[in-house]
Each structure stands twice: as structure tokens, then as C-alpha cells.
Amino acid sequence: MILPVALIQSHAADPVVKDSPLPSAHAHNDYVHPRPLLDALDHGFCSVEADIHLSQGQLLIGHDPEDLRPERTLEKLYLAPLAARIQSRGGHVYDKKTEFILLVDIKTEAAATYAVLARELELRKTILTRFTHTAIERGAITVILSGNRPTAIVAAQAERWCAIDGRLPDLERNPPVSLMPLISDNWGLHFKWRGRDAIPISDLELLRKRVSQTHSQGRKLRFWATGDSPKGWALLKAEKVDLIGTDNLSALRSFLLEPK
Template identity: 35%
Template sequence: MFGQILLLSLSIGYIQLATSKPSVDQWIAALEQSNSTLLQYPTQLTQNIVPKAIHSHNDYWRDVPLLSALSFGVASVEADVWLLNGTLFVGHEEAALTPHRTFDSLYIQPLLHVLNAQNPKNEFTVNQTTPNGVFDTSSSTSLHLLVDIKTNGTEALPFILKALQPLRSAGYLTTSTSGNVTKSAVTVIGTGNSPLDGVKALEPRDYFFDGPLISLNDTSTNTTWDASLAPIASTDYGVAVGWAGITGISDAQRSTILTLVNDAHTRGIQARFWDTPGWPVGARDAVWRELLDDGADWLNADDLEAAAKF
């Protein structure tokens, strides 16, 4: 029966080929050239892309922000956001800003397009209760979207929360309610000038905080650090560790990494070290390997292709 359906769905040329008993390669070629619906499915936008625990540092620098990262399987991206005259612009500094490169145009709208493609509404999905994420090969993987606020965080936060509304309305945002986290397709994490008190006050919360990896035990902030507030905690690698990856790492430096990572993990928080060495390549790779061996959860990368192949 399947064979009959298959033949009926293809072109006359393929039917003739099938009758002549083609090789497997010829059969595959004929199917691909036929544009058969047997080879198409709704969520294939990110087909064959395997997600990886890589953070796209300054993601907006890519030729195509967000989408380039997704093409490498990068599961965390970062946008520097500036609130100017009521609009959220994206760029490293004021001189890099343009009217068209906004938080909405570079991140919110592309994410909506990708996620809507990954969540078709049809007779097969009527009973689906949990949205698919951006990766077709791992629909439960939540994309981290780090929002690095460059202007006044208290002023910018309401505008960012409003900008997230399309994702929120579609049910695509990870949410914390009374300390209980419901994971979804995108986990938004504030960093930079994101106001800790403002984020703590959100209930329910779908804008989280990038915790201070080197000071999770500091009681002066009057903050209980856990995954309902800070899914990740980060620190400047050079300040916290300082090993350049050229000579051997010292016992003290390795102990620092292990202590910071383990402290985060006991709280259910993932650990990230930013500003790791990028050159020379051998040193970069040595640092990446050490961090992974010591349990760090994310590789902070500028060269996404190199990180994806690592």
C-alpha cells in the first residue's frame, strides 16, 4: 500500500524510473527532484541542526544576527539593547546604532517566525500543550536570549517587557510563578544594567537575571540565588580565573573554576565564563577544554563555527 501511495505522489518520470529498477542513489535523486510531499514536513526550518551549549557573544555582530547562530546550533544569543526616545535599539555602542536595527526587528520578529514554523496549527497538533523550541532535532531545548541593557536598566525594563509581548502571548517564554519554573521555547535573561530589584519584583517572571557567579554567597544583596531568578550565573573569566591557556593551568586556578561551577550547580544554576581568550587558537581551545572538563555549562564564543566544531 505504501509503495502505491509513493508512486502516485511522484512524477511520471519517477514512475518510469521505478519500473526500471533504479539504484538507491537514482531513487533518492528522483525523489529529491520530484518535490514530493513525502519529503516535506512543517518543522523542517531547522532540519538537521543539533543544538550546542554555545553562547553567541555579541550576537548582533553577525552578518545575520540570530539566524546565523541558529544555523550553527548555538543555543544562547546576546543582544546589547539601548533605550533611546522610547525605542529599543541593538548595538555595541551609540555609533553602531541604526534606525532599522532594533530589538524587535533583529530578535523578536525572527524568533516569532522560527517558532511559528516549529509550531504549526493543524489537526495533528490540536492536543499539543508544550511549544516546540527553535531546534527541530531537540524541540525541548530552550533558546537563551540574553538582553544586555546598556542604558538605565530601571527605565528600559518596562519597554523590554512590552517588546516581549508577542512571544509571551504565544506561550513561547519560560516563566517562573511562585518560584516554580515552567520551561518554554525561549528563556530571556537580563544582564548588563538589568535592575536586580526590578527583576525580583516580577510575578509571574519571564525576564530572568544573569547571576553573579563569583558572589552567589554574598549576603549583601539580600538575594536568594536559584534557577527561578537566575537560570545562569556568569563572570569575567580573566578576572575570576586569569589562566591564558598557553602554559599549564595552576591548581589554584582550576580550583577556582571548580568552586564557582559547583556553587552554581548546587543552586540549580548554570555557569558561564565570558571574555575567554580568543587568540591564539591553541590557547582558546585549551581554555574551552578546561572549562568543559571542570563542568562549565556554556562556551562563550565569538567564532561560532570554531565552537560548533570543537
């Protein structure tokens, strides 16, 4: 189904969580967990972050060059297991109505890395969200590029299997949602609050403005470096920030499942 871009918006651990997706749960640096991707899926996470480096023609997973191992590729750790899961679950990561985001953080030079990534995504296009200049055709996995983003290259493509992770200043330019369906930014660059005491009124007003602006344009919103704690999560949840990132899968899962 092709949706107008203006309308695009938005387990094993516990029986109550098994097969129950948590749409706002984002696994920051997912690859550091004992079982990359799989631990996040077992906890119901609907967004996972994978850092990639182009090394000798391969897309290797890791935060820094010294973390890289030849067997830890984007294909082996993420694309292949996701494809297998989708095939076994009737064409979806969780279910038809739940979007699953693979946030690919490019650590090496943007153009060269994307040239290899685009070829790998093309091989998996039957399970990926398709983007054009004016529309989004939802697939089982939505790939969004962060880090060293090849924005101009991606924007010029008439058809592609990924989109770009925007930043707050991009809201003023209001690019097509099919180019930037997600806005992410560093919390500390925009807000004074660090998770202690009450949030200043000025911060709260700015946060609400950014949430409203992002949602009015049909995009999702995420912040990083917010403070990985229940107090920070509670603020983001209350103010309707779409993705809440964490390094602690079980703690965020428990928080999101707490009775309201």
C-alpha cells in the first residue's frame, strides 16, 4: 500500500511481553548486547541502532574501528536474521500495524559507504520500505540512515530502500517526509535539563514546540543523550516523543509496561 507522505506517522524474558511490540522502544547501540538484534526483539523493541563501517568492501558492525570483526557484518547480524523472522511470521517483524525501524549509523565516509549499503539493501528490497520523491510504501523494515548521512545522494534517487535521519534544524526547511521521516538530535545541544529536579519551563516549552512541529510535518522524533533513566523516559513518554532510546533493554521494557 502506498501512503501519501503527509499521512505517514506514526520477548522470551516475560510472557506478558512475548510477541508484544513496544513501538516507542529504541535499542541504542544494539550491537553491544550479547545477542545483537535478537535481545531487542525478545524485549519487544521496534527500533534498533546499528553502527556500520566500510572495511575492505564489507559493512562491519561496531562503534569504533578497534571493535570490528570480519564475521560481524550488517547482513549477518541484522538483515539475514530479520529476513528469516519476517518469513516465519507472515511478512512482518511483529505484526502488520507495527513499524520496525533499522537505524543504520554510518561511521565511515558517507558516499563510499552508501554505495555498498545501497547494493545490500537492493538485495533485500522485498522486505524493506520503499521510498520515492513523493511517497512511502511501507515494508516490514524501515531503514533510516544516521551518522555520516549521504543526504544529497539519497535525495536525488527516484527510488530507494532507505531514508535519512534528520536534525531539528531540518524542520525549518520541511523536506519531504519520504526523505526524512525521522528527526533525531542530541538532547544536550538544545535543552538544559539533565534529569535532576524539575525540568525548566523554558525547556518544557521548547520540547513541546519541537514535538508539535515534528508531528505536524508527519515525522517521528527521537533524542539521544537524554539520560538513560526512568525520569528521562517518563518525560519523553509524557511529551509524546516517538522513540525512547536506551542501553538497558529490560529496564525500559519494564517501565513502558508499567500500568498507567
